[in-house]
Amino acid sequence: MTKMQKQIKLAKRPIGMPEMEDFAFIDAPIGTPSNGEVLIRTIYISVDPYLRGRMQDAKSYIPPFQLNEVITSGVIGQVVESKSEQFATGDVIIGNLGWQEYSVANEKEIRRINPKQAPVTANLSIIGLTGLTAYFGLLDIGQPKAGETVVVSGAAGAVGSTVGQIAKIKGTRVVGIAGSEEKCRYLLNELGFDAAINYKKEDVPSALEKACPNGIDIYFDNVGGSISDAVFPLLNKYARIPICGAISSYNNVNIDMGPRVQTYLIKTSALMKGFTLGDYSNRFKEGGAALAAWLNEGKLKYEETITEGFDHIIDAFLDLFKGANLGKSLVKVADIM
Amino acid sequence: MTKMQKQIKLAKRPIGMPEMEDFAFIDAPIGTPSNGEVLIRTIYISVDPYLRGRMQDAKSYIPPFQLNEVITSGVIGQVVESKSEQFATGDVIIGNLGWQEYSVANEKEIRRINPKQAPVTANLSIIGLTGLTAYFGLLDIGQPKAGETVVVSGAAGAVGSTVGQIAKIKGTRVVGIAGSEEKCRYLLNELGFDAAINYKKEDVPSALEKACPNGIDIYFDNVGGSISDAVFPLLNKYARIPICGAISSYNNVNIDMGPRVQTYLIKTSALMKGFTLGDYSNRFKEGGAALAAWLNEGKLKYEETITEGFDHIIDAFLDLFKGANLGKSLVKVADIM
Numbered sequence: 253m254t255k256m257q258k259q260i261k262l263a264k265r266p267i268g269m270p271e272m273e274d275f276a277f278i279d280a281p282i283g284t285p286s287n288g289e290v291l292i293r294t295i296y297i298s299v300d301p302y303l304r305g306r307m308q309d310a311k312s313y314i315p316p317f318q319l320n321e322v323i324t325s326g327v328i329g330q331v332v333e334s335k336s337e338q339f340a341t342g343d344v345i346i347g348n349l350g351w352q353e354y355s356v357a358n359e360k361e362i363r364r365i366n367p368k369q370a371p372v373t374a375n376l377s378i379i380g381l382t383g384l385t386a387y388f389g390l391l392d393i394g395q396p397k398a399g400e401t402v403v404v405s406g407a408a409g410a411v412g413s414t415v416g417q418i419a420k421i422k423g424t425r426v427v428g429i430a431g432s433e434e435k436c437r438y439l440l441n442e443l444g445f446d447a448a449i450n451y452k453k454e455d456v457p458s459a460l461e462k463a464c465p466n467g468i469d470i471y472f473d474n475v476g477g478s479i480s481d482a483v484f485p486l487l488n489k490y491a492r493i494p495i496c497g498a499i500s501s502y503n504n505v506n507i508d509m510g511p512r513v514q515t516y517l518i519k520t521s522a523l524m525k526g527f528t529l530g531d532y533s534n535r536f537k538e539g540g541a542a543l544a545a546w547l548n549e550g551k552l553k554y555e556e557t558i559t560e561g562f563d564h565i566i567d568a569f570l571d572l573f574k575g576a577n578l579g580k581s582l583v584k585v586a587d588i589m
Numbered sequence: 590m591t592k593m594q595k596q597i598k599l600a601k602r603p604i605g606m607p608e609m610e611d612f613a614f615i616d617a618p619i620g621t622p623s624n625g626e627v628l629i630r631t632i633y634i635s636v637d638p639y640l641r642g643r644m645q646d647a648k649s650y651i652p653p654f655q656l657n658e659v660i661t662s663g664v665i666g667q668v669v670e671s672k673s674e675q676f677a678t679g680d681v682i683i684g685n686l687g688w689q690e691y692s693v694a695n696e697k698e699i700r701r702i703n704p705k706q707a708p709v710t711a712n713l714s715i716i717g718l719t720g721l722t723a724y725f726g727l728l729d730i731g732q733p734k735a736g737e738t739v740v741v742s743g744a745a746g747a748v749g750s751t752v753g754q755i756a757k758i759k760g761t762r763v764v765g766i767a768g769s770e771e772k773c774r775y776l777l778n779e780l781g782f783d784a785a786i787n788y789k790k791e792d793v794p795s796a797l798e799k800a801c802p803n804g805i806d807i808y809f810d811n812v813g814g815s816i817s818d819a820v821f822p823l824l825n826k827y828a829r830i831p832i833c834g835a836i837s838s839y840n841n842v843n844i845d846m847g848p849r850v851q852t853y854l855i856k857t858s859a860l861m862k863g864f865t866l867g868d869y870s871n872r873f874k875e876g877g878a879a880l881a882a883w884l885n886e887g888k889l890k891y892e893e894t895i896t897e898g899f900d901h902i903i904d905a906f907l908d909l910f911k912g913a914n915l916g917k918s919l920v921k922v923a924d925i926m
Binding site: 498 | 648810814817826833844845846847848849851854856857858859860868
């Protein structure tokens with residue numbers, strides 16, 4: 253008898269905030285690996301804001317998800333059957349795999365991770381994609397110099413919290429913007445941010461002005477929208493703005509309108525640059541090594557919000573847009589054997 | 590008896606489009622040079638869109654004009670009395686001087702120009718500030734590569750027309766956006782642009798899409814506003830946007846609202862950077878030499894809109910915002926003797 257598993261497919265393209273009925277939970281047979289392939293049991297699934305963009309049928313840096321196909325994201329799994337000489341049963345691996353309980357993957361699509369080097373989940377967060385995103389966006393585009401002021405939005409998220417800590421390592425003054433008192437306390441007390449602004453309670457323009465008496469040299473933008481609007485009047489000459497995400501607008505149905513930024517950029521000769529991690533794929537080794545070193549030296553901390561159970565993946569994904577997560581959002585599907 | 594002259598001072602800070610009554614025409618004594626100074630008769634006065642910004646009382650890259658002080662801009666003049674060993678009577682000079690018929694200037698504030706090298710007015714345009722602005726914005730921020738598509742707004746203006754020609758020298762496909770049929774014909778027939786869009790007659794988003802079948806790699810922005818909005822959906826991966834001016838918004842009384850650009854920049858990893866010519870002050874020699882060489886080789890053409898008479902300076906300035914000028918706007922105040 254064929255063994256069955258659960259999968260999640262995109263059933264409809266969401267309009268505005270995604271809803272449960274945009275996704276289909278399907279029972280499907282577990283695949284069988286051919287030569288050069290392995291069968292993987294899913295352990296952790298990464299849920300990330302950027303996935304919302306892939307649910308639209310629009311040109312972007314990665315192709316959109318197709319309707320009625322399994323959604324994919326970063327996955328940590330364990331090899332349960334190997335037809336590859338490079339992987340053995342029991343190996344813990346990482347790759348961009350499906351939202352399903354088991355995957356068949358080619359040996360070229362996955363990479364072995366060492367569970368003794370760091371907690372396995374760190375490979376999806378602080379030493380993985382989100383850590384690398386923070387590393388390259390801040391250092392390559394932001395170019396922080398000691399004594400400068402760095403503002404981070406989405407500061408308690410997986411990327412933002414890493415950005416702030418790297419900015420502290422580089423000797424800057426760091427101001428985080430987040431959405432709860434608990435998150436702000438975390439930034440100040442756990443991560444050593446110099447100031448934190450709760451955008452849900454405070455008037456962001458005046459709070460930013462108070463928190464940045466010397467203006468803003470770098471704004472690492474994870475959110476877009478009105479929070480970002482408040483940054484532009486405070487930019488210093490030659491300010492840099494790495495644009496990593498715009499979570500505030502991902503579920504917009506109407507055009508996202510705000511004050512135009514051109515005159516602010518002219519007045520300050522400021523630079524704004526969008527990026528995605530793929531832009532730096534030839535430098536992952538450098539970034540991963542730096543992050544692992546800082547982690548081992550105790551200079552980087554990270555949090556994870558782990559949701560238990562395959563059935564709750566969509567809940568965990570939707571929680572991202574409610575700001576419910578602290579640090580990296582993951583779903584735990586099974587235990588490592 | 591003290592000799593008198595006319596001066597123009599800022600009488601009120603304009604709200605919206607400047608009006609005649611924002612300026613005061615004053616009769617004032619002609620100054621007398623001290624040691625190290627010269628007395629200069631004004632020959633040409635440059636009127637430029639950026640001066641509108643200096644009429645506001647707002648923090649920017651240069652301090653605002655003070656009320657009841659003489660307005661300043663680029664001026665070509667002739668020395669009529671010298672107390673400097675570096676300048677002789679009759680020398681033609683350039684400097685940032687007042688809107689007045691005669692100026693007393695320190696020898697360090699001015700630079701001699703050679704009337705035999707190029708027409709003197711070229712020192713205020715193609716081989717002067719506007720040419721250098723085009724040169725550094727396009728080449729340093731835009732980084733054009735042969736075969737790419739470059740879009741220029743304000744394309745028939747002093748900066749835009751130079752940008753388009755340098756972009757052609759670099760082997761790109763150049764699309765200009767301008768405000769009349771005459772200007773579009775000039776871009777196509779005189780300057781060799783590949784396409785021209787009359788934003789007053791055409792629907793800019795669809796005209797741009799048609800004129801840029803391979804997308805947009807560089808957008809040199811002189812205007813901001815809805816014309817610039819139309820560019821973002823057509824950006825290619827790693828597009829560059831030098832932001833030189835935003836003339837469409839300089840006279841806005843209300844906040845200049847438009848579609849937020851962050852998601853477009855993320856999707857394309859595009860770069861937007863504001864700049865002013867002062868950012869490149871240590872490279873003027875390089876830029877001036879390159880522009881003069883291209884001019885002498887016949888690779889650069891330029892137009893001037895010259896208004897006659899000191900009394901018409903304000904008219905010439907206001908005409909900038911009506912798009913009345915082709916190329917560089919100058920006011921001729923006197924003849925070179």
